Structure formats: C-alpha cells, structure tokens
Amino acid sequence: MEEIPSATFVFSRQTKSLILMKALTFLLAASLFTICKATPLKQQEQVVSPGVVLYNQLKIDAAFPALEKEAKSGNTTSQYYLGEAIRKRNGYMTPEALHWYESAAENNNVYAIIQLGRFKSEPCQEIRDCSPSKKTQAEWFELANELVLPKAQKGDPESLYLMYEITLNREWLEKSANAGYPTAQYWMAVSERQGEGFFLIPGKREASIKKWLLLSSEGGHPKAMMDYLQILFEEGDVVGMRHWLETAAATGDQAAISNYGAYIAHTPDKIGYPLDLVKGYALFTLLKELEDSGGIGRYVERKSKEIRKKMTSEQTEKSLEVAKDWKATHPPLSFFPDKLGN
Known part of the structure; x- marks a missing residue:
C-alpha cells in the first residue's frame, strides 16, 4: 500500500495493547458521545460543533477559542x-481542565464523569498546580454507573459499551x-487481535x-474500515x-481520503480505480486545510x-469546484481520536 507518515494510520495494525491500556487506566482511576437526562445520545451526536471539528x-x-466560546455558552460536549484539550496539552489534569470536566459532569455528561473517575491528583500535586475534585474517584464512578446501568439493562448499545469503560469488564464490551x-465491535476486534478470547480451532x-x-x-466506524x-x-x-476505501473516505477520515485521492489520480495506481485527476487533486486540496496536523503536511504537499x-x-x-462540492456534501476531515482518550 501507499506509504505515508505513520501519524495518518493508513492500513496500520493496532499496535497498542488494549488490555494493558485499560488495566493501566483502571489502576490510575480506581486503585469511541454525551449522555444527558433530557436528550438521547444519538440525537446529540448528530450535531458537531466547530470547536469539536477542529479538535x-x-x-x-x-x-x-472555539471550544471555550461553546463551553461558556453551556454546550456540555464542548465543555x-x-x-x-487542556489536559492533553499540559500532560496532566490542570485546575482549568478539571473545571470544564466538572462543568460537563454537572450536566450528566457521562464521558466527563468517567474521565473524572480516572483522575488521580498525584501528578498535579507534584507540580503544585492542583485543585481538589468535587468528588472522589469512587463517587464519580458510582455516579456514572447510576446514569448508565439502567439504560444498559434495557439493552442500549452505547450504554453497554460505557459500562465496559466504567467497569473494564469485557462482558459488557461483548454485549455492546x-x-x-460499532465502537464496541471495533474494540472487540482489537482485543482479540491482542490475544483476548479463547479460540481452539486454528x-x-x-x-x-x-x-x-x-x-x-458496516456501522460506519472509520478506524475499523x-x-x-x-x-x-x-x-x-x-x-x-x-x-x-471509497466508503472510508466518505466518512471524512483523512488517511482514507489521502489514499483514495492518490489512487484515483494513479499516483500510484494500486487497486484499479478509473483515472480521475480532477477529483484526486480536489481531495488533496481539502487535505491542505489540515496544514501539518498529525505530521501529514509534507506528504500532502508532495x-x-x-x-x-x-x-x-x-x-x-x-x-476547486469538486473540492467545494465534496466539502459541502461530506463530513468534516477528521483523525477520529478516541473520545475517551488517555
């Protein structure tokens, strides 16, 4: 396949160990979309704010600045x-990051609640830049469980997955x-690839x-594609x-778009697409909007x-017209980082 910077994840195998990652997260915490009482998850996820698009x-x-404006307006997803974003930029839970997590959590954003449950104060205490959380880790996880378990017991697929994130019990992942x-199905594949599960027959x-x-x-998960x-x-x-590849490109996944654009422009012709220089160049024109995000700038320019x-x-x-039409009729370009990131 076409070789491009590793940051774009093209046709790459998942190299991290899911179970090790989850285990480490659990030790830090207890030792893939927002849930609110009034609005269903799937309905909320249909609208992606400009700040989240940039993230x-x-x-x-x-x-x-976009996320801060949205967060101050009361958008719990942006909060x-x-x-x-603040936590990842600084490498630890700053008081500002904690404030926005807790703002979202106060509106029953389960993703924020889970991250607060995983938060340990020792790193920021060492740096002497720490504010105490409003609840203990156990209390945050208890709240998450109270919000999610009733929906999971009714068979809601995403709630079943969130129970896995809360408990790290793989049975919830399999149920989801x-x-x-789709997110649970993707992580089932990853976990089995890393050795989970029992398979006696070669x-x-x-x-x-x-x-x-x-x-x-088939459920639309770009990384799975x-x-x-x-x-x-x-x-x-x-x-x-x-x-x-064409289906993955239509999701906005930047790695799929870069490969699809290169192949339809026959630079190189790897899998037999009809030559379409106009569309291929249009897609790379769009990718330039990412600048050097993920380290792809030089590849896109070349x-x-x-x-x-x-x-x-x-x-x-x-x-240029084709690029404009694609942008108007397809989801925004994205690297699709994990929503519950480390």
Whole structure:
C-alpha cells in the first residue's frame, strides 16, 4: 500500500495493547458521545460543533477559542472536549481542565464523569498546580454507573459499551458489540487481535477479528474500515478494497481520503480505480486545510505536486469546484481520536 507518515494510520495494525491500556487506566482511576437526562445520545451526536471539528482535526490551537466560546455558552460536549484539550496539552489534569470536566459532569455528561473517575491528583500535586475534585474517584464512578446501568439493562448499545469503560469488564464490551455498537465491535476486534478470547480451532481467531471489523465498518466506524482494508489487502481482495476505501473516505477520515485521492489520480495506481485527476487533486486540496496536523503536511504537499504535474489548467480549476462540492456534501476531515482518550 501507499506509504505515508505513520501519524495518518493508513492500513496500520493496532499496535497498542488494549488490555494493558485499560488495566493501566483502571489502576490510575480506581486503585469511541454525551449522555444527558433530557436528550438521547444519538440525537446529540448528530450535531458537531466547530470547536469539536477542529479538535478532531488535531488543530488544537485553533480549537481552544472555539471550544471555550461553546463551553461558556453551556454546550456540555464542548465543555468535555475543552477539558480533554487542556489536559492533553499540559500532560496532566490542570485546575482549568478539571473545571470544564466538572462543568460537563454537572450536566450528566457521562464521558466527563468517567474521565473524572480516572483522575488521580498525584501528578498535579507534584507540580503544585492542583485543585481538589468535587468528588472522589469512587463517587464519580458510582455516579456514572447510576446514569448508565439502567439504560444498559434495557439493552442500549452505547450504554453497554460505557459500562465496559466504567467497569473494564469485557462482558459488557461483548454485549455492546453483539447489540450492534460499532465502537464496541471495533474494540472487540482489537482485543482479540491482542490475544483476548479463547479460540481452539486454528483460523477462528482471525475469522472473528475479520467479522468484528466488517460489522463495525458496516456501522460506519472509520478506524475499523482502515483495519478491515488491511485484511483485504493481505487477502488480495482488490474489489473489496476499492469499495471500502471509497466508503472510508466518505466518512471524512483523512488517511482514507489521502489514499483514495492518490489512487484515483494513479499516483500510484494500486487497486484499479478509473483515472480521475480532477477529483484526486480536489481531495488533496481539502487535505491542505489540515496544514501539518498529525505530521501529514509534507506528504500532502508532495502528492499534490505529483498530481498537479499531470493536469491541465482547466482540470486544476475544475478541481476547486469538486473540492467545494465534496466539502459541502461530506463530513468534516477528521483523525477520529478516541473520545475517551488517555
């Protein structure tokens, strides 16, 4: 496959150990969308604010003022992401980050509540820049459980997944995956790839991983699509690769778009797409908007020049219209960072 910077995650295998990551998180905490009482989760997730779009594009400096404006207006999703952005920028839970997490948590944002449950004060105490949380870790997890468990018991797929994040009990993850939640299906595949689960018959583990990635891909999970493409590549399924790469690109995933744009422009022609220089260049024009987020700047610039050399001035002009139309009819570009990030 086309080699681009590792930060873009193209057809890469998940290298981190899910179980180790979850175990470490649990030790720090107890030792993949906002839930509110009034509005259903899925309804809330339909609207993505400008600040969250910038956060998902890893344009953190640009995201801060937008997220802060949205957070101050009472947007609990933006309050959560502002807390995430501040914590990640500083490498620990600052008083400002804690404030925004707790602001979201006071409005029953379960993601914020879970992160507060995972928060240990020792790192910030060492730096002497720490404010006490309004609840203990155990109290935050108890609140999360109170909000999520009733919905999980009724079979709500996302709530089942959140119970896994709260308890780290893999049974909840499997229940959520079986209930059709794409994020849970993706992490089931990752966990099995890292050795979880029991498979006595040779080949069953690989078949199960492929099954979960396909189900998650069909549910619209971009990272699952990219991992599923790797399996199709190894199997030599070019027809399947053409379908899923185009589908992944339509989600806004920057890695899928960069590969799709390169392949339809035949730079190189890897999987037999019809040549479309105009659309290929248009997609790289859009990727330039990410600047050097995720370290992709040089790659995008190099590929853009490579495609441009093949084009007429008329084609270049037409590509601007195609780029504008794509942007208007597709989700924003995104790196799709995990919502419950470390």
